[in-house]
Amino acid sequence: AAHAEAPPSANDDVLKIGLVYTLSGPAAALGEQARNGFMLFAEQNEMLGGMETEIIVVDDELRPDLASDKARELVARDAVDFVVGPIFSNVLIAIHRPVTETGTVLISTNAGTSNFAGAECNPNFFVTSYQNDQNHEVMGAYAESQGYQNVFLMAPNYQAGKDSLAGFKNSYTGGIAGEVFTELGQLDFSSELAQIAAFQPDALFTFMPGGMGVNLVKQYDQAGLSSIPFLSAFTVDETTLPATQDAAVGLLGGANWAPDMDNAANEAFVSAYIEKYGAVPGTYAMQAYDAAQLIHSAVEKLGGDLTDRAALRAALTEADFDSPRGDFAFGKNQFPIQDFYVVEAVKRDDGFYGTSIREQVFDDYVDNYADACEME
């Protein structure tokens, strides 16, 4: 509904932040990483932006219908200043309007759908991750650069899956050995693997988030296909490596960061995370950590006065903090402009499994939809 209410909570001096993440069900591991990433920074800096800080964590259960209510609860009842989250695109679509229309700032730390990057960009909406297509485009460009002529494509049969293959094809012009859509939540890939074995493509590109990815990676190894390059996005990362372990070592993914990046901010972040949670952080954690940094920097700039929304937005767009990923700036659609890499799964020196930078593919990459955004 069109509430032209006054910006909430502008009059008290507590900084309230609502986190909306998927914390139950099979995808909970992703939400936990993001929550941990955010909380890590928040706890290191007890007073974000120098203000007394209250953080409300909400589980969206990966149910968009529920999430829209929970987001509204954060805005209307808890009067938060920022909503941070979610992991999944469908949840983002559900909470986007309820949050932004009240003037509250929504910072997505993972989902970045094309509509909100383009025509529907919104002054109250910021993204610290990427536009959804970008990681796929990275892999497309990598496949192109390797001179592959015959790539097998595979993704789950749902919107993000379709988008991912489209994204890959944006930057890959070679031949397609086969294109398979698997069932969402499919556990056994024997049938698809048999096809790959039969086609013997130059490489496989796949997008298999969460448990699906774990299963695919294990079975890929067992099927003896390791000789075929495995290019992926959101499939081989720090949330799935603890389960796939050796089976994933050597597989490739596209990302905007990896835990072994060589800069001071990153070292501080990764070592603190490992110490606190006993696991290697993934991009989910890093991007949420950056969201906390972003809020911190902006609120500090304003001296804790959040009444002037325009000033708040201006402070946020400056993105004045040290991201573990290095270069970071907002484009005019308030999506990041950043570098992208091909990363490889490795067994780290500390015994954990993690991803490691293999090569940079894009430099200060702007997403394809920003032009359609008519902000500013």
Added chain:
Amino acid sequence: MAETTLTDTRPARRPMAGRVRAAMILFAIFAALPPVAAAIDDPFLVLIGTRILAYAIAALALDLILGYGAMVSFGHAAYLGFGTYAVAVLSSYGINDIFLQVAAAMIVSALFALVTGAISLRTTGVYFIMITLAFGQMAYFFFVSLSAYGGDDGYGLRQRSTVLGSDMLENDFTLYYATLVVLIGLFWLCHRIVGSRFGRVLTGIRENRVRMEAIGYAPFRYQLTAFVISGCLTSVAGVFLANQAEFVSPAFVSWHRSGELIVMVVLGGIGTLTGAIGGAVAVLLLEEVLGSLTEHWKLWFGLFLVLMVLYSPHGITGVFKKLGLGGTKQ
């Protein structure tokens, strides 16, 4: 699910007066909610309330066939889908009038119910449950494939429905009361249907199908009619849900939603209408309340369900009866 009722020794239908009274009390509480929310400065309550009311409509509609016809439809979320997507699709073509949207939702639902019901009614019991699930899933994957409306990501609405050109539903309070009025109207309607000639035949078929045939009823026609009515009413709930959530998505159509509707009806006490409404309130409120208390609320909710079944065979209605409230003496 013909055999379902065999172990149930309650009378097929009990005097309605007590239940109607209980429903009246519920409606009065609903009506008092917005002023209370305003008084304690918590307008969010009204939004939750609207969602509860919308689900209550759906549960009520399901109880009509589940409680009175022993047709346990495990695909009823499909009709929520037709309702929500009627709003989304029509509004994307600039048609925002709620009456047109409801009409469209009902027509599509009636057709779907007619075809799938006719096929499903060849089976009974658990087979019926599963075949309705199959059709529900087909509807689900159909909505997932609607790329123009976001596929499984869903689709945000740009505005709520209008009433004869007025955008009064943009006000959360008005939307709430509109939903409440529809719920009361449909409760009254279902109440009359259940007590009518048609309702008695429907219940009779549930009790003993062969006997009903032997006195001259063709069960199929009555069951199918009830199935279609129920589907249409459920789609109305979908229209209000879409307006409440301001977005639509296949999530409304997943089998979890169908299951949740069954849980509401059974938890409330099947074949009582009032129970369905009470069940919707109980399930959604518990989710809210437990969810705000503990991260592991599902554990407690599950425990609650198990204990309810073990210790209160007739659901929440049973609890109230034991306390001497709401029910009538026999």
Added chain:
Amino acid sequence: MTNLFVLQLLNGVQLGVLLFLIAAGLTLVFGIMDVVNLAHGVLYMVGAYLIATFAALTGSFWWGLLLMFPAAIVVGLVLEVLVIRRLYARSHLDQVLATFGLVMIANEAVKIIWGVSPLSVPMPELLSGSVPLMGPLQYPVYRIAIIAAGLAVALGLYVVVNHTRIGMLLRAGATNRTMVSALGIDIGKLFAIVFTMGGVLACFAGALVAPILSVDTGMGESVLILTFVVVVIGGIGSVKGAFFGAILVAVVDTVGGVFGPIWLRSVLDPSAAGQVGRMLAPMLVYILMAVILFAKPAGLFGGRG
């Protein structure tokens, strides 16, 4: 093409056998004891978590498998005594509600005990690797082992249910508990044994797949509906039905998923075929079920409705 077809057929059979292991327990408990147990998928998940735990503790898949059995028996018995036992005389809907509650409890408990990150179980050395199949194609030994284990269980169950007195008593008890006990049989004990046995089978299935799938909190739910589909297609209470239903569902799913699009492309233009194919593929199993139930309202081998 034919090679691929044969391979997909094998894959279908392997998936089918696995489905059968889960469905067998469900159909027994459902058909024979007349209990709709939504928590059956949970047992499958628990089996996987148990072997993951024991295998990690002992460092060996085989020890893990061995230790899984007594633990599974305990889980089954506890469940039966605390909850299921009180549901025998209740309506199906009550059973649905209570066992749905159990699912929620179990999923949350697993999350509390084992955390949200997926676990994994190493493949036993003995069964890793592949055997050559016709031509250049290979087939993993472990999957062959799954097929063998499933077939053995199928045979054993068939004999028990259809050709032993226990089987007769179970079938009798399903329709008329009181009469069976009035004729001198302690049916409570009997049902406890069957429920536990069904639970152990589900746990066994979970343990079997642990080396090839990730062990996570969602695995129970993902098989539950499919298992019900299998049970219903086969006909409730029929072990034979569960077997053929499982194979049918799995083969249609695997083979149809691969060859359906190819066939669609031959009748439609490619982009329409792609779209229709993507819409139909996930529906395939449900379409199969609807068609079968339309033709045979009590499933392929079902007696009662």
Added chain:
Amino acid sequence: MLRVEGLEAAYGDSRILFGIDLQVGKGEVVTLLGRNGMGKTTTIKSIFGLLKPRAGTVQVNGEDLTGAEPHKIAHAGLGLVPEGRQIFPTLNVHENLVATARPGGKWTAPRIYELFPRLEERRRNMGSQLSGGEQQMLAIGRALMTNPRLIVLDEATEGLAPLIRADIWAVLAKLKAEGEAILVIDKNVDALTKFADRHVVIEKGQVVWTGTNTEILATPEVKDRFLHV
């Protein structure tokens, strides 16, 4: 063998039995008579623990089994042919016989088939696919297969053809001759008086008359007053 004292029972709030006393000695044939709805079946149910008695005791061979689980009572040597047959529909005829059988006595499947040849012809038929009379034969056979020491028949000849009915009376007479105890409910009082030892007449949940066979034959008023035949 069986001793019932002061048995009271009710369905929910409606009390049906108000103190039934009844005994069946070894080798004795006792009938339970009464018009429709007087509580005969309810008495049987209470004895077998299918309905928990509200008061009174049920003793089998001196052991108090009041309200015990039905299978314990059956194990003490009671075999039941219930009202309404209650055949297991999903078992075939043969399975119906052997499923609950307690071997070791003189009753075996071949002997049952000898008794009811019709059952042998239909031995592969499912219980649900039997005619009413065939089901009745099967119910009797099934009870005999538990080799009971006291067999309880509740309207066991209902719906049987006269020929078969006569066969059953003959069987009961034979059982009696072999020393088995029988408790029987039947509306064919005349047939019963040919081999019963004692009769118990109940009305509205109470025993209103008991006596030996000779007494009932000698006092026709009993039949007129309580049974109206």
Added chain:
Amino acid sequence: MSRLEIRHLQKAFGALKVTDDVSLIVEPGELHAIIGPNGAGKTTFIAQLSGQLPSDSGDILLDGQSLMARSMAERVHLGLARSFQITSILPRFTVLENVALAVQARMGSSFRFFAPVAEEAALNETAMTVLAEAGLEDRAEVMASALSHGEHRRLELAIALATEPQILLLDEPLAGVGGEDAEAFVARLKRLKGKITMVLIEHDMDAVFQLADRVSVLVYGKIIATGTPDAVRRDPKVREAYLGEEEEAA
């Protein structure tokens, strides 16, 4: 009153011919009894007549009109009602409601969705009349499941009669009814005689020989004799197949 004609009716379950070329004419107003050993196919025959079971071949004519293509419900509307060998009622409806439903089936549309049926005086009064005839009027408000066996049998008949049939098919209405109740039941059927055409299956020979105008003997799917009660009783074939020697004494 109607006339029922059965021509060459057949029904087999697998290899078992349960109804084996049965032809029979039931004259208007007649009470025609069918007797025969257990498993002879009597219930099956009734089920075929009423439409519960499809027939393999043959024809059934009601007043010259073929019923073969008609559903069970349609046959009832044409005036063919039946009672069940094993009591079949609506257990969780009251006795009155059980009968009122049957009255409703006859009296007009059941697609009425709003008016409260419980207040329809016409239905309830007619039902009460039927119950009064059955001697169940003081049980009208009792849940049907709480009736005793004998009362169930009476209710069973009352429901069938409430559809005001032209032809009534009775499958062992006396099963389990004893003593006075049985006598009352027989008296009741006697009163109906001449008003309704009846087909009666019964193993109670007293009742059969008191009531029947004609008797047919069905043995394993075939009619082996038809005639007056006396003629049938004396038929040696019938004695051998069904009656035995017991009846001689009776």
